[in-house]
Amino acid sequence: MSAVAPPHILVVDDEPQIHRFLGPALEAAGYAPMRAATMAEGLRLAAERSPALVLLDLGLPDGDGKLAIPKLRRFTDAPVVVLSARDQEAEKVASLDAGADDYVEKPFALGELLARIRAALRRAGAASRSPTETVIRAGALEVDLGRRTARVEGREPLKLTPREWDLLAALVRGGEGRVVTQRQLLTAVWGPAHVEDAQYLRVYVGHLRQKLGPAAGLIRTEPGVGYRFGAE
Amino acid sequence: MSAVAPPHILVVDDEPQIHRFLGPALEAAGYAPMRAATMAEGLRLAAERSPALVLLDLGLPDGDGKLAIPKLRRFTDAPVVVLSARDQEAEKVASLDAGADDYVEKPFALGELLARIRAALRRAGAASRSPTETVIRAGALEVDLGRRTARVEGREPLKLTPREWDLLAALVRGGEGRVVTQRQLLTAVWGPAHVEDAQYLRVYVGHLRQKLGPAAGLIRTEPGVGYRFGAE
Protein backbone atom coordinates (compact mmCIF):
# COMPACT_ATOMS: atom_id res chain seq x y z
CA MET A 1 0.00 0.00 0.00
CA SER A 2 2.84 2.30 -0.82
CA ALA A 3 0.83 5.42 -1.31
CA VAL A 4 4.14 7.27 -1.37
CA ALA A 5 6.89 6.41 -3.83
CA PRO A 6 9.95 4.97 -2.12
CA PRO A 7 12.64 7.60 -1.50
CA HIS A 8 15.38 7.63 -4.09
CA ILE A 9 18.92 7.20 -2.83
CA LEU A 10 21.80 8.02 -5.13
CA VAL A 11 24.90 5.90 -4.58
CA VAL A 12 28.05 7.43 -6.06
CA ASP A 13 30.92 4.96 -5.94
CA ASP A 14 33.31 3.51 -8.49
CA GLU A 15 33.58 0.07 -6.92
CA PRO A 16 31.08 -2.34 -8.50
CA GLN A 17 30.97 -4.54 -5.44
CA ILE A 18 29.65 -1.66 -3.38
CA HIS A 19 26.76 -1.29 -5.77
CA ARG A 20 26.19 -5.05 -5.80
CA PHE A 21 26.05 -5.01 -2.03
CA LEU A 22 24.19 -1.77 -1.37
CA GLY A 23 21.69 -1.96 -4.21
CA PRO A 24 19.72 -4.97 -2.92
CA ALA A 25 20.22 -3.88 0.70
CA LEU A 26 18.69 -0.47 0.05
CA GLU A 27 15.85 -1.97 -1.91
CA ALA A 28 15.15 -4.41 0.90
CA ALA A 29 15.04 -1.46 3.28
CA GLY A 30 12.38 0.21 1.15
CA TYR A 31 14.44 2.66 -0.87
CA ALA A 32 14.94 3.05 -4.59
CA PRO A 33 18.68 3.13 -5.31
CA MET A 34 20.28 4.85 -8.29
CA ARG A 35 23.90 4.21 -9.14
CA ALA A 36 26.68 6.41 -10.45
CA ALA A 37 30.37 5.55 -10.81
CA THR A 38 31.83 9.01 -11.30
CA MET A 39 31.42 12.47 -9.85
CA ALA A 40 30.17 13.87 -13.14
CA GLU A 41 27.56 11.16 -13.49
CA GLY A 42 26.52 11.56 -9.88
CA LEU A 43 26.02 15.29 -10.24
CA ARG A 44 24.05 14.82 -13.44
CA LEU A 45 21.78 12.22 -11.86
CA ALA A 46 21.30 14.29 -8.73
CA ALA A 47 20.26 17.27 -10.81
CA GLU A 48 17.87 15.28 -13.00
CA ARG A 49 16.24 12.99 -10.47
CA SER A 50 16.58 14.89 -7.18
CA PRO A 51 17.21 11.96 -4.85
CA ALA A 52 16.16 12.14 -1.22
CA LEU A 53 19.69 11.33 -0.08
CA VAL A 54 23.14 10.87 -1.55
CA LEU A 55 25.70 8.26 -0.52
CA LEU A 56 29.03 9.58 -1.68
CA ASP A 57 32.40 7.91 -1.95
CA LEU A 58 35.42 10.17 -1.65
CA GLY A 59 37.77 8.26 -3.95
CA LEU A 60 36.22 8.76 -7.34
CA PRO A 61 38.08 8.41 -10.63
CA ASP A 62 37.33 11.95 -11.75
CA GLY A 63 38.21 13.88 -8.63
CA ASP A 64 37.91 14.12 -4.87
CA GLY A 65 34.36 13.53 -3.76
CA LYS A 66 34.56 16.40 -1.28
CA LEU A 67 34.49 18.80 -4.20
CA ALA A 68 31.16 17.35 -5.25
CA ILE A 69 29.42 18.37 -2.04
CA PRO A 70 29.29 22.14 -2.61
CA LYS A 71 28.22 21.50 -6.17
CA LEU A 72 25.42 19.26 -5.02
CA ARG A 73 24.36 21.91 -2.56
CA ARG A 74 23.78 24.35 -5.37
CA PHE A 75 20.64 22.60 -6.45
CA THR A 76 19.58 20.27 -3.68
CA ASP A 77 19.30 20.19 0.09
CA ALA A 78 19.26 16.41 0.16
CA PRO A 79 21.46 15.04 2.95
CA VAL A 80 24.86 13.76 1.88
CA VAL A 81 26.38 10.79 3.70
CA VAL A 82 30.03 10.28 2.88
CA LEU A 83 31.17 6.67 2.59
CA SER A 84 34.90 6.38 2.59
CA ALA A 85 37.77 4.07 3.34
CA ARG A 86 39.80 7.06 4.50
CA ASP A 87 39.79 7.19 8.26
CA GLN A 88 41.91 10.29 8.88
CA GLU A 89 40.27 12.87 11.07
CA ALA A 90 41.17 15.64 8.64
CA GLU A 91 39.17 13.94 5.88
CA LYS A 92 36.12 13.70 8.09
CA VAL A 93 36.36 17.31 9.22
CA ALA A 94 36.87 18.55 5.68
CA SER A 95 33.94 16.54 4.36
CA LEU A 96 31.57 17.59 7.13
CA ASP A 97 32.59 21.23 6.81
CA ALA A 98 32.14 21.01 3.06
CA GLY A 99 28.48 20.33 3.74
CA ALA A 100 28.18 16.57 4.35
CA ASP A 101 25.64 15.45 6.95
CA ASP A 102 27.45 12.32 8.07
CA TYR A 103 30.62 10.35 7.50
CA VAL A 104 30.77 6.57 7.63
CA GLU A 105 34.02 4.65 7.35
CA LYS A 106 34.40 1.62 5.12
CA PRO A 107 34.05 -1.14 5.89
CA PHE A 108 30.75 -0.31 7.54
CA ALA A 109 28.05 -2.28 9.28
CA LEU A 110 24.96 -2.28 7.13
CA GLY A 111 22.58 -1.84 10.02
CA GLU A 112 24.41 1.25 11.23
CA LEU A 113 24.50 2.74 7.76
CA LEU A 114 20.76 2.23 7.37
CA ALA A 115 20.14 3.79 10.77
CA ARG A 116 22.25 6.80 9.85
CA ILE A 117 20.34 7.09 6.58
CA ARG A 118 17.07 7.03 8.51
CA ALA A 119 18.37 9.70 10.89
CA ALA A 120 19.54 11.94 8.06
CA LEU A 121 16.26 11.56 6.18
CA ARG A 122 14.30 12.24 9.35
CA ARG A 123 16.20 15.45 10.08
CA ALA A 124 16.09 16.63 6.47
CA GLY A 125 12.45 15.74 6.09
CA ALA A 126 11.51 17.79 9.09
CA ALA A 127 13.22 20.73 7.52
CA SER A 128 11.91 20.47 3.98
CA ARG A 129 8.36 19.74 5.04
CA SER A 130 8.06 23.41 5.86
CA PRO A 131 4.98 24.62 4.03
CA THR A 132 6.46 28.07 4.32
CA GLU A 133 6.41 29.99 1.12
CA THR A 134 9.95 30.01 -0.17
CA VAL A 135 9.33 33.31 -1.89
CA ILE A 136 10.30 36.25 0.25
CA ARG A 137 9.44 39.83 -0.71
CA ALA A 138 10.85 42.99 0.75
CA GLY A 139 10.54 46.34 -0.88
CA ALA A 140 11.26 46.03 -4.58
CA LEU A 141 13.05 42.72 -4.14
CA GLU A 142 11.60 39.24 -4.55
CA VAL A 143 13.73 36.22 -3.58
CA ASP A 144 12.74 32.65 -4.38
CA LEU A 145 14.84 30.42 -2.14
CA GLY A 146 13.61 27.23 -3.76
CA ARG A 147 14.22 28.38 -7.30
CA ARG A 148 17.41 30.24 -6.43
CA THR A 149 16.27 33.37 -8.21
CA ALA A 150 15.98 37.00 -7.23
CA ARG A 151 14.23 39.78 -9.14
CA VAL A 152 13.92 43.49 -8.62
CA GLU A 153 10.65 45.23 -9.43
CA GLY A 154 9.42 42.20 -11.34
CA ARG A 155 12.14 42.46 -13.93
CA GLU A 156 14.35 39.68 -15.23
CA PRO A 157 15.96 37.56 -12.51
CA LEU A 158 19.29 38.93 -11.40
CA LYS A 159 22.36 37.18 -12.70
CA LEU A 160 24.14 36.21 -9.49
CA THR A 161 27.29 34.14 -9.03
CA PRO A 162 27.07 31.20 -6.61
CA ARG A 163 28.76 33.10 -3.78
CA GLU A 164 26.58 36.13 -4.31
CA TRP A 165 23.49 33.98 -4.19
CA ASP A 166 24.60 32.11 -1.09
CA LEU A 167 25.25 35.39 0.65
CA LEU A 168 21.89 36.84 -0.30
CA ALA A 169 20.14 33.62 0.74
CA ALA A 170 21.90 33.60 4.10
CA LEU A 171 20.81 37.18 4.70
CA VAL A 172 17.23 36.53 3.66
CA ARG A 173 17.00 33.34 5.71
CA GLY A 174 18.03 35.32 8.76
CA GLY A 175 14.65 36.97 8.61
CA GLU A 176 13.53 40.45 7.66
CA GLY A 177 15.00 43.11 9.88
CA ARG A 178 17.12 40.65 11.81
CA VAL A 179 20.86 41.03 12.14
CA VAL A 180 22.96 38.22 10.72
CA THR A 181 26.44 38.31 12.22
CA GLN A 182 29.59 38.29 10.17
CA ARG A 183 30.43 34.93 11.73
CA GLN A 184 27.14 33.43 10.64
CA LEU A 185 27.43 34.75 7.11
CA LEU A 186 31.01 33.57 6.69
CA THR A 187 30.14 30.15 8.06
CA ALA A 188 27.12 29.82 5.82
CA VAL A 189 28.82 30.95 2.62
CA TRP A 190 32.52 30.16 2.95
CA GLY A 191 32.46 27.51 5.69
CA PRO A 192 33.69 27.53 9.27
CA ALA A 193 37.32 27.72 8.15
CA HIS A 194 36.88 31.31 6.95
CA VAL A 195 35.19 32.90 9.95
CA GLU A 196 37.96 35.47 10.03
CA ASP A 197 37.83 36.71 6.46
CA ALA A 198 35.47 39.61 6.94
CA GLN A 199 36.87 41.24 3.83
CA TYR A 200 35.03 38.65 1.72
CA LEU A 201 31.83 40.05 3.13
CA ARG A 202 32.66 43.64 2.22
CA VAL A 203 33.58 42.64 -1.31
CA TYR A 204 30.51 40.52 -1.92
CA VAL A 205 28.06 42.78 -0.15
CA GLY A 206 29.37 45.45 -2.47
CA HIS A 207 28.71 43.24 -5.50
CA LEU A 208 25.25 42.43 -4.27
CA ARG A 209 24.29 46.04 -3.59
CA GLN A 210 25.48 46.96 -7.05
CA LYS A 211 23.40 44.27 -8.73
CA LEU A 212 20.39 45.01 -6.55
CA GLY A 213 20.31 48.53 -7.91
CA PRO A 214 17.23 50.31 -6.55
CA ALA A 215 16.89 47.67 -3.83
CA ALA A 216 20.46 48.10 -2.60
CA GLY A 217 19.17 49.74 0.57
CA LEU A 218 17.68 46.44 1.65
CA ILE A 219 21.10 45.29 2.81
CA ARG A 220 22.00 47.47 5.75
CA THR A 221 25.34 47.46 7.51
CA GLU A 222 25.46 46.92 11.23
CA PRO A 223 28.97 48.18 11.97
CA GLY A 224 31.11 45.75 13.87
CA VAL A 225 28.36 43.17 13.96
CA GLY A 226 27.07 42.08 10.61
CA TYR A 227 24.36 42.91 8.12
CA ARG A 228 20.61 43.19 8.23
CA PHE A 229 18.15 42.41 5.46
CA GLY A 230 14.89 44.28 5.04
CA ALA A 231 13.23 47.57 4.29
CA GLU A 232 13.09 50.70 6.45
CA MET B 1 31.81 41.97 23.91
CA SER B 2 29.72 39.36 22.19
CA ALA B 3 26.95 41.08 20.34
CA VAL B 4 25.13 37.83 19.70
CA ALA B 5 24.92 35.13 22.32
CA PRO B 6 26.97 32.04 21.44
CA PRO B 7 24.95 28.83 20.95
CA HIS B 8 24.43 26.86 24.14
CA ILE B 9 25.50 23.24 24.14
CA LEU B 10 24.27 20.96 26.88
CA VAL B 11 26.73 18.22 27.86
CA VAL B 12 25.09 15.36 29.75
CA ASP B 13 27.72 13.01 31.15
CA ASP B 14 28.52 11.64 34.58
CA GLU B 15 32.30 11.55 34.09
CA PRO B 16 33.89 14.74 35.42
CA GLN B 17 36.89 14.41 33.13
CA ILE B 18 34.64 14.63 30.11
CA HIS B 19 33.35 17.96 31.35
CA ARG B 20 36.85 19.14 32.18
CA PHE B 21 37.92 18.27 28.67
CA LEU B 22 34.87 19.33 26.67
CA GLY B 23 34.01 22.48 28.59
CA PRO B 24 37.06 24.52 27.62
CA ALA B 25 37.17 22.95 24.16
CA LEU B 26 33.60 23.97 23.41
CA GLU B 27 34.21 27.45 24.76
CA ALA B 28 37.28 27.82 22.58
CA ALA B 29 35.16 26.81 19.60
CA GLY B 30 32.73 29.62 20.30
CA TYR B 31 29.99 27.77 22.17
CA ALA B 32 28.58 28.19 25.66
CA PRO B 33 28.62 24.81 27.39
CA MET B 34 26.25 23.78 30.16
CA ARG B 35 26.90 20.65 32.19
CA ALA B 36 24.66 17.98 33.63
CA ALA B 37 25.69 14.72 35.29
CA THR B 38 22.39 12.88 35.28
CA MET B 39 19.49 12.31 32.93
CA ALA B 40 17.09 14.14 35.23
CA GLU B 41 19.34 17.16 35.47
CA GLY B 42 19.93 17.13 31.73
CA LEU B 43 16.22 17.10 30.96
CA ARG B 44 15.57 19.89 33.44
CA LEU B 45 18.34 22.06 32.01
CA ALA B 46 17.25 21.37 28.44
CA ALA B 47 13.72 22.44 29.31
CA GLU B 48 14.78 25.58 31.13
CA ARG B 49 17.55 26.86 28.91
CA SER B 50 16.72 25.36 25.48
CA PRO B 51 20.25 24.63 24.27
CA ALA B 52 21.06 24.64 20.57
CA LEU B 53 22.46 21.12 20.76
CA VAL B 54 22.74 18.28 23.27
CA LEU B 55 25.75 16.00 23.74
CA LEU B 56 24.42 12.92 25.47
CA ASP B 57 26.24 10.07 27.16
CA LEU B 58 24.43 6.73 27.21
CA GLY B 59 25.76 5.43 30.52
CA LEU B 60 24.13 7.69 33.04
CA PRO B 61 23.64 6.82 36.70
CA ASP B 62 19.87 7.24 36.59
CA GLY B 63 19.06 5.27 33.47
CA ASP B 64 19.94 4.54 29.89
CA GLY B 65 20.53 7.74 27.95
CA LYS B 66 18.57 6.41 25.00
CA LEU B 67 15.41 6.84 27.04
CA ALA B 68 16.18 10.53 27.38
CA ILE B 69 15.99 11.19 23.66
CA PRO B 70 12.22 10.83 23.20
CA LYS B 71 11.69 12.88 26.35
CA LEU B 72 13.93 15.62 24.99
CA ARG B 73 12.03 15.55 21.75
CA ARG B 74 8.82 16.47 23.53
CA PHE B 75 9.94 20.02 24.04
CA THR B 76 12.90 20.67 21.80
CA ASP B 77 14.06 19.97 18.26
CA ALA B 78 17.68 20.60 19.14
CA PRO B 79 19.95 18.01 17.56
CA VAL B 80 21.17 15.27 19.87
CA VAL B 81 24.66 13.84 19.43
CA VAL B 82 25.22 10.66 21.40
CA LEU B 83 28.66 10.26 22.96
CA SER B 84 29.26 6.75 24.14
CA ALA B 85 31.93 4.20 24.90
CA ARG B 86 29.62 1.47 23.66
CA ASP B 87 30.61 0.43 20.18
CA GLN B 88 28.06 -2.26 19.46
CA GLU B 89 26.13 -1.71 16.28
CA ALA B 90 22.85 -2.39 18.05
CA GLU B 91 23.45 0.52 20.42
CA LYS B 92 24.07 2.88 17.54
CA VAL B 93 21.02 1.75 15.63
CA ALA B 94 18.84 2.00 18.72
CA SER B 95 20.09 5.48 19.58
CA LEU B 96 19.71 6.82 16.07
CA ASP B 97 16.27 5.32 15.72
CA ALA B 98 15.30 6.76 19.07
CA GLY B 99 15.83 10.19 17.57
CA ALA B 100 19.53 10.95 17.88
CA ASP B 101 21.13 12.86 15.06
CA ASP B 102 24.59 11.39 15.34
CA TYR B 103 26.57 8.85 17.32
CA VAL B 104 30.21 9.32 18.24
CA GLU B 105 32.22 6.63 19.96
CA LYS B 106 34.48 7.36 22.90
CA PRO B 107 37.29 7.93 22.78
CA PHE B 108 36.72 10.49 20.08
CA ALA B 109 38.87 12.94 18.18
CA LEU B 110 37.99 16.46 19.24
CA GLY B 111 38.21 17.91 15.75
CA GLU B 112 35.82 15.33 14.40
CA LEU B 113 33.35 15.89 17.22
CA LEU B 114 33.40 19.65 16.61
CA ALA B 115 32.89 19.09 12.89
CA ARG B 116 29.94 16.81 13.59
CA ILE B 117 28.52 19.44 15.95
CA ARG B 118 28.85 22.06 13.22
CA ALA B 119 27.16 19.74 10.73
CA ALA B 120 24.27 19.02 13.09
CA LEU B 121 23.82 22.69 13.95
CA ARG B 122 23.96 23.63 10.28
CA ARG B 123 21.26 21.13 9.35
CA ALA B 124 19.07 22.02 12.32
CA GLY B 125 19.62 25.74 12.04
CA ALA B 126 18.34 25.80 8.50
CA ALA B 127 14.97 24.64 9.77
CA SER B 128 14.24 26.13 13.15
CA ARG B 129 14.38 29.78 13.85
CA SER B 130 14.02 30.34 17.56
CA PRO B 131 11.22 32.88 17.77
CA THR B 132 12.31 33.97 21.19
CA GLU B 133 10.11 36.84 22.15
CA THR B 134 12.56 39.26 23.62
CA VAL B 135 10.79 42.60 23.42
CA ILE B 136 11.05 44.66 26.57
CA ARG B 137 8.99 47.82 27.05
CA ALA B 138 9.45 50.52 29.62
CA GLY B 139 7.88 53.91 29.39
CA ALA B 140 8.31 55.25 25.86
CA LEU B 141 11.14 52.85 25.11
CA GLU B 142 10.87 49.50 23.35
CA VAL B 143 13.93 47.26 23.19
CA ASP B 144 14.03 44.12 21.03
CA LEU B 145 17.00 42.08 22.20
CA GLY B 146 16.58 39.51 19.43
CA ARG B 147 16.33 42.04 16.63
CA ARG B 148 18.94 44.28 18.16
CA THR B 149 16.75 47.34 17.83
CA ALA B 150 15.46 50.00 20.15
CA ARG B 151 12.74 52.55 19.38
CA VAL B 152 11.29 55.47 21.27
CA GLU B 153 7.57 56.18 21.04
CA GLY B 154 7.22 53.85 18.06
CA ARG B 155 9.47 55.98 15.90
CA GLU B 156 12.33 54.83 13.72
CA PRO B 157 14.76 52.48 15.44
CA LEU B 158 17.58 54.34 17.15
CA LYS B 159 20.91 54.32 15.42
CA LEU B 160 23.19 52.88 18.09
CA THR B 161 26.87 52.01 17.88
CA PRO B 162 27.95 48.53 19.04
CA ARG B 163 29.14 49.79 22.44
CA GLU B 164 26.00 51.81 22.95
CA TRP B 165 23.82 48.84 22.11
CA ASP B 166 25.78 46.46 24.33
CA LEU B 167 25.46 48.90 27.21
CA LEU B 168 21.74 49.36 26.74
CA ALA B 169 21.25 45.62 26.41
CA ALA B 170 23.22 44.97 29.59
CA LEU B 171 21.08 47.49 31.44
CA VAL B 172 17.83 46.07 30.10
CA ARG B 173 18.86 42.49 30.77
CA GLY B 174 19.43 43.42 34.39
CA GLY B 175 15.69 43.80 34.68
CA GLU B 176 13.43 46.79 35.11
CA GLY B 177 14.18 48.73 38.26
CA ARG B 178 17.21 46.61 39.12
CA VAL B 179 20.57 48.19 39.76
CA VAL B 180 23.37 46.97 37.53
CA THR B 181 26.75 47.71 39.07
CA GLN B 182 29.51 49.49 37.24
CA ARG B 183 31.58 46.32 37.45
CA GLN B 184 28.87 44.29 35.77
CA LEU B 185 28.37 46.81 33.02
CA LEU B 186 32.07 47.20 32.32
CA THR B 187 32.55 43.46 32.25
CA ALA B 188 29.59 42.92 29.96
CA VAL B 189 30.50 45.63 27.47
CA TRP B 190 34.26 46.12 27.61
CA GLY B 191 35.35 42.85 29.13
CA PRO B 192 36.92 41.99 32.48
CA ALA B 193 40.11 43.85 31.59
CA HIS B 194 38.39 47.24 31.82
CA VAL B 195 36.61 46.89 35.14
CA GLU B 196 38.38 50.06 36.31
CA ASP B 197 37.44 52.38 33.48
CA ALA B 198 34.31 53.88 34.98
CA GLN B 199 34.75 56.91 32.78
CA TYR B 200 33.71 54.79 29.78
CA LEU B 201 30.36 54.35 31.48
CA ARG B 202 29.85 58.08 32.03
CA VAL B 203 30.66 58.84 28.43
CA TYR B 204 28.47 56.14 26.97
CA VAL B 205 25.59 56.58 29.36
CA GLY B 206 25.70 60.19 28.24
CA HIS B 207 25.54 59.16 24.59
CA LEU B 208 22.65 56.83 25.31
CA ARG B 209 20.62 59.39 27.23
CA GLN B 210 21.12 61.85 24.42
CA LYS B 211 19.89 59.40 21.78
CA LEU B 212 17.03 58.24 23.96
CA GLY B 213 15.66 61.77 24.00
CA PRO B 214 12.33 61.77 25.81
CA ALA B 215 13.14 58.40 27.35
CA ALA B 216 16.46 59.54 28.78
CA GLY B 217 15.04 59.36 32.29
CA LEU B 218 14.84 55.59 32.00
CA ILE B 219 18.53 55.35 32.78
CA ARG B 220 18.96 56.50 36.35
CA THR B 221 22.27 57.00 38.08
CA GLU B 222 22.93 55.17 41.31
CA PRO B 223 25.88 57.18 42.67
CA GLY B 224 28.85 55.08 43.62
CA VAL B 225 27.11 51.88 42.60
CA GLY B 226 25.96 51.77 39.01
CA TYR B 227 22.89 52.45 36.94
CA ARG B 228 19.29 51.38 37.00
CA PHE B 229 16.97 50.85 34.05
CA GLY B 230 13.26 51.54 34.26
CA ALA B 231 10.55 54.14 34.73
CA GLU B 232 9.77 56.19 37.85
Add this chain to the structure above:
DNA sequence: CCGCGTCTTTACGCCGCCTTTATGCGGGCG
Protein backbone atom coordinates in the same frame (compact mmCIF):
# COMPACT_ATOMS: atom_id res chain seq x y z
C1' DC C 1 45.19 24.63 -25.02
C1' DC C 2 43.07 28.80 -24.54
C1' DG C 3 39.52 32.28 -23.07
C1' DC C 4 36.26 33.68 -19.88
C1' DG C 5 33.97 34.23 -15.67
C1' DT C 6 34.44 33.78 -10.82
C1' DC C 7 36.90 33.89 -6.67
C1' DT C 8 40.60 35.52 -3.92
C1' DT C 9 43.70 38.87 -2.44
C1' DT C 10 45.71 43.38 -1.97
C1' DA C 11 45.59 48.35 -1.76
C1' DC C 12 43.66 52.69 -0.42
C1' DG C 13 40.61 56.54 0.99
C1' DC C 14 37.18 57.75 4.13
C1' DC C 15 34.03 57.92 7.68
C1' DG C 16 32.64 56.87 12.15
C1' DC C 17 33.59 54.80 16.47
C1' DC C 18 36.38 54.41 20.45
C1' DT C 19 39.38 56.22 23.55
C1' DT C 20 41.27 59.85 26.05
C1' DT C 21 41.67 64.33 28.08
C1' DA C 22 39.85 68.58 29.75
C1' DT C 23 36.44 71.20 32.13
C1' DG C 24 32.45 72.25 34.98
C1' DC C 25 29.11 70.98 38.39
C1' DG C 26 27.19 69.30 42.70
C1' DG C 27 27.18 67.09 47.10
C1' DG C 28 29.49 65.18 51.24
C1' DC C 29 32.56 65.96 54.78
C1' DG C 30 35.95 67.82 57.60
Add this chain to the structure above:
DNA sequence: CGCCCGCATAAAGGCGGCGTAAAGACGCGG
Protein backbone atom coordinates in the same frame (compact mmCIF):
# COMPACT_ATOMS: atom_id res chain seq x y z
C1' DC D 1 33.51 77.47 54.19
C1' DG D 2 36.65 75.09 51.23
C1' DC D 3 38.27 70.69 49.58
C1' DC D 4 37.66 66.54 47.11
C1' DC D 5 35.48 62.92 44.81
C1' DG D 6 32.22 61.29 41.58
C1' DC D 7 29.31 62.48 37.77
C1' DA D 8 28.27 64.74 33.34
C1' DT D 9 29.46 66.81 28.98
C1' DA D 10 32.26 68.36 25.25
C1' DA D 11 35.84 67.85 22.10
C1' DA D 12 40.02 66.01 19.86
C1' DG D 13 42.83 62.47 17.96
C1' DG D 14 43.97 57.90 16.54
C1' DC D 15 42.56 53.91 14.56
C1' DG D 16 39.97 50.35 12.75
C1' DG D 17 36.21 48.96 9.99
C1' DC D 18 33.79 49.72 5.76
C1' DG D 19 33.36 50.32 0.87
C1' DT D 20 35.45 50.27 -3.65
C1' DA D 21 38.55 49.21 -7.21
C1' DA D 22 41.57 46.32 -9.50
C1' DA D 23 44.82 42.75 -10.39
C1' DG D 24 46.23 37.99 -10.07
C1' DA D 25 44.84 33.04 -9.40
C1' DC D 26 41.86 29.58 -10.33
C1' DG D 27 38.68 26.53 -12.48
C1' DC D 28 35.51 25.57 -15.98
C1' DG D 29 34.00 24.97 -20.56
C1' DG D 30 34.83 25.30 -25.32
